[in-house]
Amino acid sequence: MYQFDSFVQLLDTNGSIIDDPRYESTLDNAALLGFYRDMVLVRQLDQQATALQRQGELGLWAPLLGQEAAQIGSARAMQSQDYAFTTYREHGVAWCRGVDPVEMLRFWRGTMHQSWDANLHRLYGYQVIIGAHALHATGYAMGALLARRASTDESGRDEAVMAYFGDGAMSEGDVNEAFVFATAYHAPVVFFCQNNQWAISEPTKRQSLVPLAQRADGFGLPGIRVDGNDVIAVHAVTTEALNRARSGHGPTLIEAVTYRMGAHTTSDDPTKYRDSADDELWRGRDPINRLRIYLRAQGVLNEDLESELAREAESLAERMRQGCRELPDPDPLSLFDHVYAGPDARIDEQRHEVEAILSEERVN
């Protein structure tokens, strides 16, 4: 059912490098060690958040377990001037864009609709409506082109935009319309589809009979299939696609073949619809393990570094546990903030109503 061929792979499941003349990796061992650290910490972040949800500290959490390489490899290919639009599962991308893990939890704890400052991180907030942001990413990329912030060949200035979504989103009208607009205007956008094989309970074959990357052909943009659990390959194909976008050569669709090793969200129970043999198969394709084997073989990673990283991960978890519980609840009156740019008579009246209720509660 899964296709493990006809995709770009530069590091196999045994941790051996595969030579591919199309992709000359520019990554040195220090960079790869950095990716390893990212993936280990992001996995810890994910597991800690899942635990916090179980303890009642979060309303919900969408685990990224298994998708670390797809997210870290692609987000680390971005430059600081680039901008990303993600779904609700891209905690690894948020991590790479410098968002504090405690900040990420605001959305899931229900204290804010948008967890972080989008402008500061050049990262849109978590998007729950499947595929809607693919159009926003495309429009943003069109803006970069109109503003002469792309296709100028000025290094470090040209911008590209990443649009993250999943296999399920490939069925939404918005995503298909985004492909149309992106190609019509040569928008500097990279559509990064993490095919994690499951849209809640539905396998990818319910969305498409052909590999998702192949869909790109009909829209007139390049479609690339990559082993999404191979951080080196993901980084290589994304770097190439972002460079294409920045230099005015238009959009690309990347299908990163990966697997949602956990549940859709903490409300979901995957044992209802999928086989544990699949989980086993994908555990053998774990994105972190293969890089670990490679780095150990290279002598770059050793026991000391691993212990240090484990300590770092534990302190991250501790900081999340504490930070989560300390996240302030919003002021009830903030209900009425930011509905409009300026004052609004109805909103003001209702704010006064709630003020009265709150002061009455204080008296009682």
Add this chain to the structure above:
Amino acid sequence: MIELNIVQAVNQGLRRAMESDSKVLLMGEDIGKLGGVFRATEGLQKDFGEDRVIDSPLAESGIVGTAIGLALYGYRPVIEIQFDGFVYPAFDQIVVQLARMRYRSAGALYLPITIRMPFGGGIGSVEHHGESPEAYFASTPGLRVVACADSTDAYWMIQQAVASDDPVIFLEPKRRYYQKGEVDTSADLSTVPPMYKARVMVEGTDCTIISYGPTLTTALQAARIAAEDGVRLEVIDLRSLSPLDMPTLIESVKKTGRAVVVHEASSSGGVGGEIGQSLMQSCFYNLKAPVLRVTGYDTPYPPSRIEDDYLPDADRILDAVEKSMSY
């Protein structure tokens, strides 16, 4: 009599609808093998097969649009929109295509489609999982909009919705899904009260509380508290938001002279305003006070940590009653 919670009652009602009409089929995201994220369709694919309980691609507009095609072919689709906040990509298919087919074809074509939708907040979840979009649909000619509030209604009204030859938006109160109730399943569908009929849940003389869906429970709670102070509230479960059962509302308000409408959706352009206007027109001289509303505020649905401040509660209803009584 059997004890069922609301989601089980929907499930049993769907089962019975499928048994009694082979043209009934279900379609939606995750409704088959998983049985729906709330398990409303649990076991139905196993018993009726993949041809009648269809896991759809992840595309809301696609679900409604293809249901229209299936209905044109003679099927009677019951589709699920997984959460209220996910319905908007299907807006054109619902309010432009589905709602108008009978009218634009001068009666030649009709679309007996039911759109099931868990609605309302209060479940502590993230953005787009707690919305009350009913006013958009209630203001759309050609659609029927109903909301169940307990197990008995969930069981019978879903069957009535499926049997309806008009398209029905069927709203299920998701935060009350696990509220249990005794359901008499032995009756015949043709003998139960029509879904367009409002029902008086508690009789009273002082003020009429009109509500539907998840806030009906809140209204009943307010009535119990008021009774302790000797104030007798009459509580009406609206059930149908479009059309409104005005005769039932008028009869009650003629008796009490006062009315408070309660719903979670924002007040502006909402069902409460429509009810208030209709009451003013029909029983102006019987009203002792203006019709008041207790609703969600005119803001987007808030983050869950302050949703309790947004949602109507018994205190707010009682404040409105007091205000009404003081006129």
